[in-house]
Amino acid sequence: MSSNRLDTLTPAWDLLPEGIFVVKLAGSNPASLTYVYVNQACSEVMGFDTSTVIGRHVSEVSPAVIEGGFHLQIAKVKETQKTIELGVFPYQGTLVSRRWLCASLFPIFGDYVGVCARDVSEHKQNEIERDHLLDRYRALSSVVPDLLLVLNKDRILLACEGGGELGRCPAFSKEPNRVPKCHATRMLNPPHNPCAGKHLREVFPAQFFNVIDLAIREALMEPPKACHFTFHDDESHLDYEGRAAATESGEIVVTILRNVTTQRAFEKELEDRVARRTSDLAQSNYELQQFAYAASHDLREPLHKITAFGGRLSDHLEGQLDEKGQQYLGILINASSRLERLIDDLLDYSRAGQLEEAAPVEVNLNEFIPLVLEDLSERVLETKADIQIATELPTLWVHPSRLRRVLINLVSNALKFHKPGGVPQVAINSWVDGDSFKISVQDQGIGFDPKFTDHIFHVFTRLHTRFDYPGTGIGLALCRRLVERYGGSIEALGKPGEGTTFTVILPKVFPLEMP
Amino acid sequence: MKVESLILLFAEDDDEDWMLIEEALETCDQDSYERVKNGEELLSRLLEGNTPHMIILDIRMPRMDGFAALEEIRKDPFLRHLPVMVMTTSKSDIDIARSYACGANGYLVKPTTFPLMKEMLGQARRYWAELVELPEGPWLPKEIKAGGVI
Numbered sequence: 102m103s104s105n106r107l108d109t110l111t112p113a114w115d116l117l118p119e120g121i122f123v124v125k126l127a128g129s130n131p132a133s134l135t136y137v138y139v140n141q142a143c144s145e146v147m148g149f150d151t152s153t154v155i156g157r158h159v160s161e162v163s164p165a166v167i168e169g170g171f172h173l174q175i176a177k178v179k180e181t182q183k184t185i186e187l188g189v190f191p192y193q194g195t196l197v198s199r200r201w202l203c204a205s206l207f208p209i210f211g212d213y214v215g216v217c218a219r220d221v222s223e224h225k226q227n228e229i230e231r232d233h234l235l236d237r238y239r240a241l242s243s244v245v246p247d248l249l250l251v252l253n254k255d256r257i258l259l260a261c262e263g264g265g266e267l268g269r270c271p272a273f274s275k276e277p278n279r280v281p282k283c284h285a286t287r288m289l290n291p292p293h294n295p296c297a298g299k300h301l302r303e304v305f306p307a308q309f310f311n312v313i314d315l316a317i318r319e320a321l322m323e324p325p326k327a328c329h330f331t332f333h334d335d336e337s338h339l340d341y342e343g344r345a346a347a348t349e350s351g352e353i354v355v356t357i358l359r360n361v362t363t364q365r366a367f368e369k370e371l372e373d374r375v376a377r378r379t380s381d382l383a384q385s386n387y388e389l390q391q392f393a394y395a396a397s398h399d400l401r402e403p404l405h406k407i408t409a410f411g412g413r414l415s416d417h418l419e420g421q422l423d424e425k426g427q428q429y430l431g432i433l434i435n436a437s438s439r440l441e442r443l444i445d446d447l448l449d450y451s452r453a454g455q456l457e458e459a460a461p462v463e464v465n466l467n468e469f470i471p472l473v474l475e476d477l478s479e480r481v482l483e484t485k486a487d488i489q490i491a492t493e494l495p496t497l498w499v500h501p502s503r504l505r506r507v508l509i510n511l512v513s514n515a516l517k518f519h520k521p522g523g524v525p526q527v528a529i530n531s532w533v534d535g536d537s538f539k540i541s542v543q544d545q546g547i548g549f550d551p552k553f554t555d556h557i558f559h560v561f562t563r564l565h566t567r568f569d570y571p572g573t574g575i576g577l578a579l580c581r582r583l584v585e586r587y588g589g590s591i592e593a594l595g596k597p598g599e600g601t602t603f604t605v606i607l608p609k610v611f612p613l614e615m616p
Numbered sequence: 617m618k619v620e621s622l623i624l625l626f627a628e629d630d631d632e633d634w635m636l637i638e639e640a641l642e643t644c645d646q647d648s649y650e651r652v653k654n655g656e657e658l659l660s661r662l663l664e665g666n667t668p669h670m671i672i673l674d675i676r677m678p679r680m681d682g683f684a685a686l687e688e689i690r691k692d693p694f695l696r697h698l699p700v701m702v703m704t705t706s707k708s709d710i711d712i713a714r715s716y717a718c719g720a721n722g723y724l725v726k727p728t729t730f731p732l733m734k735e736m737l738g739q740a741r742r743y744w745a746e747l748v749e750l751p752e753g754p755w756l757p758k759e760i761k762a763g764g765v766i
Contacts (some may be wrong), residue, residue, distance in 0.1 A: 398676060401706075407631075412730050413636070413639075441728065448708075560739055
């Protein structure tokens with residue numbers, strides 16, 4: 102009779118995706134709990150063998166269910182004739198893998214109670230993943246110093262997170278009385294989020310809102326991009342920096358906000374310091390130039406007189422001075438002209454450190470080198486020097502006056518330091534070597550001891566007395582200084598008695614800002 | 617116009633340098649010369665009229681230096697035609713550039729020896745007296761001529 106009543110219900114249940122089965126509980130004895138009906142879906146949802154399970158005791162088929170107190174729940178439904186929701190629970194059947202089920206127990210009639218179960222594993226899995234994501238998000242927002250605002254496109258706040266560092270400054274302090282106008286402070290109070298649901302305008306002062314709003318508007322434009330903004334709060338003297346970016350759908354906007362006051366102050370301090378240094382340097386450079394300028398006149402002027410009047414005296418006393426007297430006067434005049442030469446060379450050297458205002462020009466060495474040598478033609482004739490210039494020389498970009506000076510100094514050196522009794526032999530060459538131009542001046546002269554290689558480029562450093570070889574000891578130092586202005590260098594190779602080769606190395610491309 | 621005898625006006629503050637210059641000048645006796653000691657004296661001398669054929673100007677002088685004097689001369693319509701040669705001890709690029717920028721007609725560095733000084737002054741004289749033509753007087757704009765300011 103009873104099973105007939107059940108039969109009227111069950112055909113429809115076979116069509117449902119939920120696993121539905123009916124048990125009969127005689128009295129309250131758990132051992133009597135028997136499967137009466139099992140629908141098709143039960144095999145799928147709970148792994149029942151639908152063909153054999155009917156008529157068997159539950160304690161036999163799944164003893165674990167009885168241990169879990171299943172029969173007590175059934176008894177309760179039978180007694181109260183009310184449905185019980187079991188919620189979501191983990192389930193492991195003999196024929197199915199571990200899963201999450203959601204079940205309810207409902208009364209049918211008399212001793213019959215129905216169980217309806219659904220596999221909610223997918224849903225539960227999503228929930229778990231979501232919880233993990235949320236955890237990650239919370240952990241992230243708790244470590245970033247930025248305030249994180251999540252908004253919809255209407256500027257309604259969905260969430261605010263983080264801002265730990267923001268809270269340390271008065272404008273975002275947690276003490277409301279220290280914060281005259283910045284409402285953003287309130288959003289920092291954990292655990293709840295009182296700003297959610299509010300319009301951005303209600304949270305920030307008007308000027309600040311306008312800045313953020315503009316960035317959000319830009320972020321929402323096509324194509325999506327992150328927009329940067331800065332804000333200086335005049336009242337609190339704090340600087341903020343932020344970014345806004347929209348999701349692809351344009352529905353959600355994320356804005357971060359950071360207090361950069363200390364950074365700004367530091368940057369400003371650095372800028373100021375650099376500016377101060379630069380101006381100090383410019384000042385001292387100017388003073389040095391003034392000094393050199395004054396020296397060029399004030400030092401030379403009295404010296405000029407010594408030379409000029411020494412000459413006049415020598416003319417005036419002609420015939421009246423004995424040999425000694427003439428020698429003394431000769432030394433005097435000679436020394437003063439040497440000193441004059443020295444001052445001129447030093448001034449050239451100091452001027453080589455100054456900025457060249459003119460731009461470098463194209464110089465074809467095939468034409469340039471012979472022109473430079475013309476300036477030395479007197480010395481060349483005097484020494485009967487043999488100067489060989491290589492052919493097919495490159496063209497480079499330099500200041501002709503500087504290169505001229507360098508070449509003249511190097512060639513005069515070669516003419517000067519020839520072997521006693523010999524004729525100077527000089528070879529000039531130039532070629533491209535990778536990223537550099539090289540110009541070499543080679544002689545067969547007296548050479549030098551390699552241990553002095555670095556020495557010879559220093560100001561006032563001489564390897565010989567002026568009686569053997571005249572000079573001020575500035576020429577090579579000047580060459581090096583001029584070449585270094587182009588980011589280049591100069592090398593000397595030599596051995597005593599075996600000649601010297603100077604090689605000037607100029608980069609093809611000068612450093613952008615020449616020192 | 618070419619002149620047989622140049623009238624030179626020197627602005628030179630240094631008595632010792634002037635001694636050398638004067639001794640050198642005495643060797644070419646067809647020219648006459650005058651000396652003032654600074655820019656101010658130079659300008660007041662030029663205002664007296666009886667303008668020289670050319671001016672030889674030192675740069676560093678007390679009260680008014682050569683640059684300032686040269687600028688004044690080039691501003692004055694009655695004086696700006698006068699050839700001005702700068703003669704100084706300085707070899708500085710800055711002084712050379714600035715002199716020409718102010719309107720100098722030449723830049724001479726005072727030579728160290730007396731023979732060179734004679735040689736230099738002689739060459740300069742040949743250039744200005746024998747080679748180039750000098751203006752007879754100032755070229756005046758119409759309005760000044762019409763107003764007859766003189």
